[in-house]
Amino acid sequence: MTVLCQSSRFGRLVAATGAHLRTASCAALPRASLQWNRDSSTAQERQLPPPQGPLVGVKGRNRRCVTINLNVPEGRELVKRLSSRVDVLVENFRPGVMEGWGLGPGDLKPELVYTRISGYGQTGPRAPDPGYASVCEAYGGLRHLNGYPDRPPVRPNISLGDTLAGLHGAFGAVMALLHRQRSAGAAGVRPAGQVVDASISESVFNMLESCVAEVAMAGEDRQPSGSTISGVVPSGTFRTKDERYVVIGGNGDSVYSRLMAAIGRPDMAASNPAYASNSLRVAAEGAIMGEIEAWVAKHTLEEVMAAMTKARVPAGPILSTAALMREPQFLARGMVQAAPPPSGGPPVTMPALLPVLSATPGATRWAGPELGEHTEEVLRAELGLGDEEMAALRAKGAI
Incomplete structure (x- = not known):
């Protein structure tokens, strides 16, 4: 009805x-x-x-x-x-x-x-x-x-x-x-x-996942965060050299370390005490995201995806419906x-x-x-x- x-x-x-x-x-x-x-x-x-x-x-x-x-x-x-x-x-x-x-x-x-x-x-x-x-x-x-x-x-x-x-x-x-x-x-x-x-x-x-619990337990009312997600670093959308967009998620210590090594910054991996936990990485969000953004901007989408795949870092291009209909995986x-x-x-x-x-x-x-x-x-x-x-x-x- x-x-x-x-x-x-x-x-x-x-x-x-x-x-x-x-x-x-x-x-x-x-x-x-x-x-x-x-x-x-x-x-x-x-x-x-x-x-x-x-x-x-x-x-x-x-x-x-x-x-x-x-x-x-x-x-x-x-x-x-x-x-x-x-x-x-x-x-x-x-x-x-x-x-x-x-x-x-x-x-x-x-x-x-x-x-x-x-x-x-x-x-x-x-x-x-x-x-x-x-x-x-x-x-x-x-x-x-x-x-x-x-x-x-x-x-x-x-x-x-x-x-x-x-x-x-x-x-x-x-x-x-x-x-x-x-x-x-x-x-x-x-x-x-x-x-x-x-x-x-x-x-x-x-x-809304944990949003209700965050308010009830900590008094934190989650706010809009653009292309990132609150409390998880690094995770976001980045623009490539050929003006495409790619989402990269470095959630977790081991994935984060592989990501930083892939972009030529192994010194910022989780083995560095300054970046050893997600909470520390949240505090250093600007520096971490800036390094990833600068690296992605120097490479094409194909190059970024190849590097992330090799490093076993979750990444994916932002695709239109028309692109999805041609996507080999789909x-x-x-x-x-x-x-x-x-x-x-x-x-x-x-x-x-x-x-x-x-x-x-x-x-x-x-x-x-x-x-x-x-x-x-x-x-x-x-x-x-x-x-x-x-x-x-x-x-x-x-x-």
């Missing part, structure tokens, strides 16, 4: 396993993300029929799309009937909307794993508020840490919060299904479903795939399904469908509706 991106990320993950997934979009509230690609030059260049575009093609892979108008009783009854035939329902409306339609967890079968993805969670003072990924990334703490101390906070040029919420929702649904399976093993115990409550802001908050792993939309047309190129499973790796069978492309197919196959019933539903505006 989708409006925006969070549940689409959820669906993309579970569809990768071969799960039969139906995406129901309320006709009164069509998936807003469709509009974001409708007039894009990319979609026009690829001759993708509107409103299809790259975003929907990727997010909707392996799914069937049904449009149902939840504002009419017949539409809501269809959802109830469909929900009786599935294991998991995922929705991303604001809290209370599904209950208002009579489609809340208490209105559907008790065995159902009812997954809810919202901006702020189902309870609390901000529960009713709308929340996009951009807003919730700010509210959840990510935007405060992302950027430079003397500049306004910046955003990643993707909807990272939506992806994180989808991951948390999918993981929660799998845990709930496992619990249901185990609880059903006891004699006389009916399989129990439950509600999975995931939010964008809390999923972002859950990424190509060797089959990380770039293409699949056509179910109704035909040019294939949509996208990242491969992850993680890679040895026995059940999954496959991209088709790219995201058109809005409502499978309405008739699903309702006939799942509910056994005939021509007269389908015509009646259309006449009443239910589909």
Whole structure:
């Protein structure tokens, strides 16, 4: 039951396993993300029929799309009937909307794993508020840490919060299904479903590693640090002679020593008492980072990578998406795939399904469908509706 991106990320993950997934979009509230690609030059260049575009093609892979108008009783009854035939329902409306339609967890079968993805969670003072990924990334703490101390906070040029919420929702649904399976093993115990409550802001908050503990234990509120990370030296981004960027991480005494030897400064290795521990290196951050920066600036990216590889120091170039699609490592792993939309047309190129499973790796069978492309197919196959019933539903505006 989708409006925006969070549940689409959820669906993309579970569809990768071969799960039969139906995406129901309320006709009164069509998936807003469709509009974001409708007039894009990319979609026009690829001759993708509107409103299809790259975003929907990727997010909707392996799914069937049904449009149902939840504002009419017949539409809501269809959802109830469909929900009786599935294991998991995922929705991303604001809290209370599904209950208002009579489609809340208490209105559907008790065995159902009812997954809810919202901006702020189902309870609390901000529960009713709308929340996009951009807003919730700010509210959840990510935007405060992302950027430079003397500049306004910046955003990643993707909807990272939506992806994180989808991951948390999918993981929660799998845990709930496992619990249901185990609880059903006891004699006389009916399989129990439950509600999975995931939010964008809390999923972002859950990424903050030790930031909460640092405030609670030491009163230290981590601040933005540009291309470095607070408390770890050396680790950062450096510009090469050929005006490329490379990230080098010298975390740990042995790695740090190999790095300094590789750049011709073995005298600054961890064997020197002045640089013997990370805390000492943090105190000398300016000197250490300055030496690395000066060395990298005298070498091309290829030369830097060769030296770091030889020294067994973690390093990697900063790559654009276009560069990634040509990167030998990604190509060797089959990380770039293409699949056509179910109704035909040019294939949509996208990242491969992850993680890679040895026995059940999954496959991209088709790219995201058109809005409502499978309405008739699903309702006939799942509910056994005939021509007269389908015509009646259309006449009443239910589909």
